Amino acid sequence: MGEENPFHCCATCTHFRVEKAPGGVTYRCSRLTYETRPDYRFQCWTPTERVKRLMETRQQPFDSE
Numbered sequence: 020m021g022e023e024n025p026f027h028c029c030a031t032c033t034h035f036r037v038e039k040a041p042g043g044v045t046y047r048c049s050r051l052t053y054e055t056r057p058d059y060r061f062q063c064w065t066p067t068e069r070v071k072r073l074m075e076t077r078q079q080p081f082d083s084e
Contacts, residue, residue, distance in 0.1 A: 024074075030057035031070045 029035050034050040035057070048055050050063060066074070 026066060026070050026074055027060055027064050028057060029055045029059045029061065031066055033065045033067050
């Protein structure tokens with residue numbers, strides 16, 4: 020198996036949303052419509068541009084899927 024990508028988590032995905040309500044904060048994947056957590060991982064991960072740049076500067080062979 021290849022190396023695990025340390026950047027791959029919901030909080031670094033373009034679909035990650037924070038929803039604030041009087042009862043508290045929830046996290047949601049706008050693509051899957053699931054409630055999630057920042058540290059969860061799904062196969063549909065699409066990194067933000069900032070994360071893509073960080074991955075490039077680290078020059079590590081991570082698969083973005």
